Amino acid sequence: MYIKGVRAMILKILKWGSSLALRIPAAYVxxxxxxxxxQVRANLTVDGGISIRVTRWDRNAFAQELASMRxxxxxxxxxxxxxxxxxxY
Structure with missing residues (x-):
């Protein structure tokens, strides 16, 4: 998908403490x-990639999760x- 002003970029993996990290380009942010x-949700894809998606608080999903826990x-x-x-006494 092409978004005006936001193009595909090659990112470098850097050390962050004992973990590895990617910086999110400012245009993406x-x-x-x-x-x-x-918060973002990261998933491994079947083709060996990583999918990172923005998570938004969803009142309905929260209510359903709460009901199932109850x-x-x-x-x-x-x-x-x-x-x-x-x-x-």
Whole structure:
């Protein structure tokens, strides 16, 4: 895909502490609207490449994930109810 003012670039892998890192070119950052602290999702592709995509917080996806986690929780006695039952007044 060609985006006006943003062309394919060859990037150099650099050492960053004990890891390796790529710098994201400023034109890419501007086009995607990224800022420091934003998160991206990296995946390996079947052809041996790396796909990096911007992640945006999705309220619906979060609600679905929360609902599925809640369904997986065992239904047990409330901690508060247990404290009240064992409390000494």
């Amino acid at each position: 501007r086009h995607l609207g990224l800022k420091e602290g934003d 369904e997986a929780m065992p239904m047990t006695e409330s901690v508060i109810e247990e404290l009240r039952r064992t409390a000494r």
